[in-house]
Amino acid sequence: MLVLLPVGAQALQPEEILILANRRFDKGVALARYYARRRGIPKENRLLLDLPENEVCTRDDYNRRVAAPVRAYLKAVKPPRRIRCLVLMIGMPLKVAPSESARQEIEKALNARESALKARMDQPDHGDAGVGTDDLARELAAVRQRLSEEKVRRDQRASLDSELSVVLAPELPLGGWIENPFYVPFRNRTPAVPKKEVLMVARLDGPNATSVKRIIDDAIRVESIGLRGIAYFDARWPMGPDPGKSAYRQYDRAIHQTARQIERAGRMPVVVDDTQALFQHGQCPDAALYCGWYSLARYVDAFDWKAGAVGFHIASSECTTLKQADSQVWCKRMIEDGICATIGPVGEPYLQSFPMPELFFGFLTEGVLSLAECYTLSLPFLSWKMVLIGDPLYRPFSISP
Numbered sequence: 001m002l003v004l005l006p007v008g009a010q011a012l013q014p015e016e017i018l019i020l021a022n023r024r025f026d027k028g029v030a031l032a033r034y035y036a037r038r039r040g041i042p043k044e045n046r047l048l049l050d051l052p053e054n055e056v057c058t059r060d061d062y063n064r065r066v067a068a069p070v071r072a073y074l075k076a077v078k079p080p081r082r083i084r085c086l087v088l089m090i091g092m093p094l095k096v097a098p099s100e101s102a103r104q105e106i107e108k109a110l111n112a113r114e115s116a117l118k119a120r121m122d123q124p125d126h127g128d129a130g131v132g133t134d135d136l137a138r139e140l141a142a143v144r145q146r147l148s149e150e151k152v153r154r155d156q157r158a159s160l161d162s163e164l165s166v167v168l169a170p171e172l173p174l175g176g177w178i179e180n181p182f183y184v185p186f187r188n189r190t191p192a193v194p195k196k197e198v199l200m201v202a203r204l205d206g207p208n209a210t211s212v213k214r215i216i217d218d219a220i221r222v223e224s225i226g227l228r229g230i231a232y233f234d235a236r237w238p239m240g241p242d243p244g245k246s247a248y249r250q251y252d253r254a255i256h257q258t259a260r261q262i263e264r265a266g267r268m269p270v271v272v273d274d275t276q277a278l279f280q281h282g283q284c285p286d287a288a289l290y291c292g293w294y295s296l297a298r299y300v301d302a303f304d305w306k307a308g309a310v311g312f313h314i315a316s317s318e319c320t321t322l323k324q325a326d327s328q329v330w331c332k333r334m335i336e337d338g339i340c341a342t343i344g345p346v347g348e349p350y351l352q353s354f355p356m357p358e359l360f361f362g363f364l365t366e367g368v369l370s371l372a373e374c375y376t377l378s379l380p381f382l383s384w385k386m387v388l389i390g391d392p393l394y395r396p397f398s399i400s401p
Contacts, residue, residue: 017045018046018085019032019041020070021048022049024050027090029089031090031212035216038217051092055095055323056093061093074168086161086202087203090204090209097157162201162386165201169198172193178382180379180381184359198376207323219340219396222307222396223398226397226399227288227396228268229289229306231288233255234273236252236276236294239256255292258357262289267397273292279292286304289311290309291311296317297318297328299330308394310390312330312331312342312355313334322335329344340391341391346387349386357378363377364397367396370395371391371392372392375388
């Protein structure tokens with residue numbers, strides 16, 4: 001994996017982090033001080049913002065109360081100081097809502113297309129003489145594809161974290177995603193945003209302040225001894241020779257390949273489930289690493305998480321909230337159960353926007369780069385839906401086995 005590292009890549013340093021906290025949430029401000037002290041982050045690398053205590057902020061609040069002061073702070077930083085990573089503390093919003101006008105525009109466009117499609121389907125003989133079933137099927141498939149692409153292009157909903165990753169590039173379009181120039185498979189493409197304008201972003205967040213302090217403490221302690229345990233990978237099908245064009249089969253194959261990669265590295269024992277049934281209660285003791293799918297917004301308590309564990313579940317709603325008491329989304333529940341770092345989307349991200357597990361876990365188990373760098377190199381899109389929860393400086397495999 002190291003051959004894929006960018007030239008000059010090095011582990012993130014404490015002085016390269018800017019901590020963002022909501023001044024209205026006292027526990028978040030206190031944890032910002034605590035994290036800075038534990039990690040040796042300079043006092044001047046903290047910025048307090050004035051925001052409502054809510055998991056969702058409006059686009060206007062994002063522009064005025066988050067992006068503007070963060071951008072001003074970053075532009076005032078002079079060499080040799082540099083900021084490469086933002087850390088959002090508990091109490092910061094999780095999501096940025098689209099503007100009302102954008103939402104109405106999306107609904108109007110989609111409704112018009114859906115109505116036209118329905119009218120065509122309801123017409124006798126499909127409305128056109130000589131149009132066969134196969135022709136209509138192809139046309140319907142093309143319309144649905146255009147609808148899907150239009151929905152992505154117009155979608156302004158995003159995680160606060162992902163929006164902040166491109167805060168230095170305010171001229172970018174709001175709708176849809178932006179290709180990440182640090183994503184390894186995109187390294188030979190012409191970037192929509194220069195690398196120098198992209199920031200790593202992570203958050204120290206969870207259901208409560210106690211869980212956040214535990215994440216900080218676990219990361220620092222486990223770094224000194226190395227992460228030990230078992231790696232669990234929950235695929236849906238057996239490993240096949242060729243996944244073809246199916247995105248689901250390709251991603252499932254990636255889970256298998258990640259498991260083989262970890263096994264070859266000899267870091268820890270590996271367990272793979274290749275049936276559509278998920279790991280069930282009690283089946284995953286000493287869980288240190290995890291990647292699997294698919295249980296939408298319904299955590300399966302199969303894991304006894306080791307301190308310092310890292311893992312994520314591939315489904316569309318797993319970071320829509322970290323605070324709702326009755327929510328069973330995976331990110332929230334994994335944190336409650338003891339995981340140290342996880343990844344998830346705040347809304348429908350589409351499969352291709354999840355971090356590629358081969359890259360993420362490959363870089364992580366090399367032990368050279370920090371959690372935030374492993375995530376950034378494996379993340380396809382910015383200004384979109386993904387969130388990294390955990391200490392960005394965490395290096396669970398910095399100690400050789």
